[in-house]
Amino acid sequence: MNKIFLVLVGLSILMSCDNSKKEKVVFRDLNKNDKLDVYEDSTRSIEARIDDLLSQMSVEEKAGLMFNAISGVGMGEGIERVDSLISKVNIKHLDMPAMATAKQILEHSNKLQKLAENTRLGIPITFYSDPRHGTRHNEAAGENRFHSWWPSELGFGAIGDEALVKEFGDIERQEYLALGIRLALHPMADLATEPRWFRTYTTFGEDADLSAKLTKAYIQGFQGEELGTHSILCQTKHFPGGGPQKDGLDSHFPSGKEQVYPGGMFDYHLKPFTEGALPAGTAQLMLYYGVPVGITEEQVAFGYNKEIVTELLRDSLGFKGVVCTDWALVTDNPAKPASAWGVEHLSPKERVKKIIDAGVDMLGGESCAELVVELVNEGSITEARLNESIRRILHDKFVLGLFDNPYLKKENLKVFENETFKEKGKEAQRKSLVLLKNEANMLPLSQNIKVFPKGIDSLAFSEYATIVETPEEADVIVLKFGTPYTPVEDPKFFLERIFHQGRLDFPEAEKKGLLKLINTKPTISIFTMKRPAVIPDIDKASKALIVDFECQDEILAELVFGKFKPKGKLPIEIPSSVKAVEEQLEDVPHDSENPLYEFGFGLEYQ
Template structure:
């Protein structure tokens, strides 16, 4: 690998991992060590080539991995959009060949990804051709079956490994105790015990009992729990107001992480949030030595990789728009001081950044010791060795297309969409509807799909029954940062013309309402007037109609409560689960037929 004509210890598969780690570490320059401490997004060209090519849209702002390897000596990358499975497999193998043939030590690359296997429009659910599409994690919690969650994660593992994705930037195990928070759909809900149960099964499915050549390393997030944001305002953005603990319930949010530690999660990602209680310094968690070294390292004895969330050090420039670095509480520090502060806190890797030269400078100026850098690089190297990347990092490009989107995987994902659907109301046993015998009016449903279940009519007045699909309301925060509009902030109830239109339909014809819960909707008026009400957690039209018409029975139970009013939401304590006054539907509620 280092082209010296002999088998070094780190190149020898028969040697113990620690000996291999120490051998390659002592051969690395400070520039190579620093490069390993950064992971950033990378684009995949349409043809799977690795050279930098002009791109438009979001891709225009995504770095080229080959250039980052050459110029910055980086070897960790995460992927967002990908053109196709064959292109990704080709790109991945070409990148590994470059690492092997054209870098000094031949250190292989590690590829990471946010979730790709959910039927979702959520900003954090990456989409890619052919990956199996399951319900969202909130849906897995609604099902509540550890075996299914482990099966899901095992399918993810197989699909990821097939194209070289060896690190998952998930599971997300924050507790959804503040119902306005935009990231609830990626969680297992608001109950710590349920979340802990799902967490263990999920990590086991990804990693196996022990990390190995067929594992995907889990980067579990967001320590120590990102759910209790003040008014639900997400700390991706400057308008956030900190994490708050009015119920003194900080430790409750650690329970799922304790399950992750018990299952030996490979890595941990802290969140951007600033703890606003008196017990902790008021700086973002990756800057917070009390949280990273005191709590995570010393109390929980976690010795895996700790990687920041994305973009804590440098501002992101997207055309004329500036998205400020999430350096909350340390905005006054310059990038060098921020990097030093994060390393001093006990973090190993910088997400969404590519400035290893700053680490090099800090070491040369003796502001950070090389021994401290070595401790982080050892963890990152160890993970590469445990995953078998030093011995055979390549994928079988032919097999990749056979594994990803395998019919059994697709079917299992579609079944999960149906099984997670939760029946909340069924007045006079309206459901299941009789297949093929009804005139149906549909709104927000594909009429061609609906026509397979009954006769579709164009006016509600002509229908025996209406089927209405809704999404939980959201009201974007006013900001100059365009990506913020993709986060579902704000009140949870329908308002104005939109609400009037819904109620008019419900008053015109008996209506079955299906609502997608990426957060907790406030829908007392809609619930009162609907003949039947179901909730989904990422489901196709066919999945919803299959349940409505009795091909599948609804099997979900709410992993989050549905409050009865926005006043009740505003009176909740952000860090306390299921504490709204007289909820419309309680946590755990679910009917069937």
């Protein structure tokens, strides 16, 4: 039988010339050998395709596949670095950088997928991203310019509605698909049992049952009931629960490398995983940085810890998906130091070996694939061990359909014109807001009064009230403030500038300034919660107190003027004093002595 092969726009058309029969099979000739390989054949099983591709891969290609790298695009580095990562380092997992328009992201995705297609085996890229749905600027994902806008994860905790969280996940799934992002580095299933922890606002709160049910719904929204070409994979984080940081200091940095369990609540922090992420079928899991003090025999960070990864996660809990470290455990970068806690004395190559020996599949935020190659070539790690991880990694690429068609169409960007999606996001913001105090039923305000806004967009209130220039002219002051923190003097790393941790009470001079303003006229205080601040004096002086989870100012104005009624409930308690914070146990929920406001508290309008 004679066969003719044609290559057109990355596709091969295999035509069988026969007088009695004609067959035409269209496929992507990824390895450029003018024949349909098993791994290129979409009609074959995923396992068969993995077997075939694995047999063709070099050690260098396998090593590159074990890294989730940072492209550098948007951080002063150009496409040349990305081209090198793809074509020379064989990396096929990259972040999706922030760009001004959705069209720019789509074009960037297609351009890089073409670079990947031109490599020896044509293995496609999996683009990953941190959350992009919030109103705030996310340093890891950029400013949300075109996605629908939703409250923070802590705001979802204040709503507590599984169906709403699942619907959110499905909407974001569609928006991610349009941009070519196929791996979500979220949700965070960690528990905010330590109120000083910087990452509190990206959790669902301090309660394990609440977090478990919302984590499960979140993943189901992004992935669907089963993984497929429609899915956005979730890399749920941070196993086995990254919340109980000693003194609330984050383990990105040496000062916070200890994760402690003075209340003996290690299993409590596992619950969002065992009853949420794992039952939902999360495709991947990310480990956190800290050393689990007193939990494992070897006192090393989770990413280096075989007792956590292999014995607990793999053997005991039966997780079969991809396990990834958090970012930069091996080498320093401008954002943070290498979080090699417990193995600081090891060389970068020795660290990579220990991570792989622990049972980890992928290294986050690194691109040192040459160290894996060296380890295999010198016999320190077997190629069979690499293959275990590569099978799991390739499975995810095949199940997403990336080998069959990773390219995006411009018409898919119409999803960002969906007004229903935008309104759903606003409705979630409304449902998240918590009313803590409403003295003499001050709220809602009547329209056409005089308002002095501070820390909030005056335009949001101008539709309902007369905006005045000074507090003395006002009938009411609307004051919006955030959580205080301890500034880092002369920070060495970028993340030290944005990790607002430490104190939860305002410095005395700043507090006096706030109280002076509040006491000028009746004041509605709006607290944008990232961590639960110590604000008893502010609470006492204010006529009304609202907790906001990064909602748009226009939504806050709607609440103040009674366009909807508050429904949210606190997903974390608010402490009454610094002493109460310091006496809390890092791993124990609901243990603040005489909290100013308890977990689950929230008023409604009378």
